Amino acid sequence: MRGILEKIMPAYGWLRVYRRSDLTRDFSAALVITAMLVPQGMAYALLAGLPPRYGLYASTVPAIVYALFGTSRHMPVGPPALMALLTLTSVSALAEPGTARYISLALLLAFMVGVFQVAIGFLRMGFVTNFISHPVLNGFIYASAVIIALSQVEHVLGIPLAGELSTIEIVRELGQRIGETNVLALAIALSSLVAILLLSRVVPRLPAPLLVVAAATVVVYLLGLDSRSGGVDVVGSVPSGLPTPSLPTLELGAIRALAPAALIVAFVGFIESISVAKAVAARENYKIDSNQELKALGYANVAAAFFSGFPVAGSFSRTAVQYRSGGRTQMASIITALMIVVVLLFLTPLFYYLPNAALAAVILVAVFGLVDVKEARRIYRIRRDDGLALLVTLVVTLLVGVEQGILAGVVVALIFFIRRTAYPRVFELGYVEHEDSFLGQNSYPEGRTFPKTLILRFDARLYFANIPYLEDYLISATADRPDLELLVIDFRGVNGIDVTAIEGLENLISEYRARGVKVLFTHVKPQVRGRLERAGWAAEYPEVIRHQTTRDAFKSLGLLADKDARDPERRL
Incomplete structure (x- = not known):
């Protein structure tokens, strides 16, 4: 309870x-x-x-x-x-x-x-x-x-x-009527503003706005500066x-x-x-x-x-x-x-005698802190x-x-978010011996590549808006590789996938199979693997998602010798 x-x-x-x-x-x-x-x-x-x-x-x-x-x-x-x-x-x-x-x-x-x-x-x-x-x-x-x-x-x-004006209209009207400035109001506002800022800095524990507003009220009362005597506007009753x-x-x-x-x-x-x-x-x-x-x-x-x-x-x-x-x-x-x-x-x-100019100073001090x-x-x-x-x-x-x-x-x-997810990072990987890892060749151009093989990494959730981009990227990346026999896509950065993307991948696999190219997906995360298996991949494309890591795939295909196969993904 x-x-x-x-x-x-x-x-x-x-x-x-x-x-x-x-x-x-x-x-x-x-x-x-x-x-x-x-x-x-x-x-x-x-x-x-x-x-x-x-x-x-x-x-x-x-x-x-x-x-x-x-x-x-x-x-x-x-x-x-x-x-x-x-x-x-x-x-x-x-x-x-x-x-x-x-x-x-x-x-x-x-x-x-x-x-x-x-x-x-x-x-x-x-x-x-x-x-x-x-x-x-x-x-x-x-x-x-x-x-x-x-x-x-x-x-x-x-x-x-008068009335509710837009920002530009306020600036224009104030510019045109600047000659009508009430000197007393301006003096009270500026002195209040400076006093609040100084007190807040020098003695931060004091309630600067209250003290300054109280002082302005006393000054207006003692000197008779309210609007009834041609002075400044006050709060009134x-x-x-x-x-x-x-x-x-x-x-x-x-x-x-x-x-x-x-x-x-x-x-x-x-x-x-x-x-x-x-x-x-x-x-x-x-x-x-x-x-x-x-x-x-x-x-x-x-x-x-x-x-x-x-x-x-x-x-x-x-x-x-x-x-x-x-x-x-x-x-x-x-x-x-x-x-x-x-x-x-x-x-x-x-x-009653609290001047609106002093209250304006309180507001101005408060909004100064909003701008960073x-x-x-x-x-x-x-x-x-x-x-x-x-x-x-x-x-x-x-x-x-x-x-x-x-x-x-x-x-x-x-x-901007949709644009970023529709055009995510896709880059080619190579094996970097001194790092013992598969890394992006844009950062490690010395990375080892393999004949008739293309290794890519896709870093985004795969969904209907970006599967066409992956398809276009593959067309461009394989255009000058007529002898391509193996395409490996590292799914390490893929956290989710939808139906449209699954169908797009199935079309890609079928097209590359027809050209005699073997397609492998590695590092497929459990949530993505589960979706693929529910789509029937365990029966239709078991070899595509068989290998957990790129190392496993390359070792089983004989592309990496045992001395090179010390889990190159461990550091990624």
């Missing part, structure tokens, strides 16, 4: 053995995260096109729900920048940001994201997220950082932009109290319109969360259950929909801070949520195809849209 309860709600496991010493460390970490989360949550809500308090709402009940059902002991769940951006791009196509309808649709989006994640988790289909490769995700993150930064330039410069539980509006038309975006948000949120959760779990030597994580994130997003939040996920920055601050369990997240509740109940009047140019160069250096997938994702996301960028990246990555 205990095991079943722990599987359904992992918190049951760590709560049973929770120690008083852990509470001190979790409470300390919660204080740091709360100080970081209050300005971040409000800033991300503005980024999502919602009133600031919704960022705090999204940091309460959803965080507690994930803490109870998630398998990560260290990852706090809340509103990260990417989820805010995805909310804005998804919902703004249907309603004007900040309006009652927009808020209603944002809650609906959170609900749909949660339902998708829970469903995928119960169906144990978390592997589907593997189709979004690391380079594609990086390209999306880099583009998102640029989009987020551009979306905050209006607050930095104090130039309000933030209603105190907790959100009233409510059902999201289930409009069939809106559900259809938001479905593709909700699926993207569900996958991106899960990938961002699982990446950071696994990184910390590896350091602390415990396991993360991917499917349970999907369900836990799904429950958290459903809770966000019922308690006036917006889509949530794990956060890279907050997880790192909570971990470095000594947090031991998800109790830190629960305590953080309770502290946010205290803020909502008693401290919201303090936010060295990693992009490394990806391109390792494999150019992956670098191009990253670049396509970045460009399409910037110029067209977030969902389109991810889809374009996935399609390009899959095309």
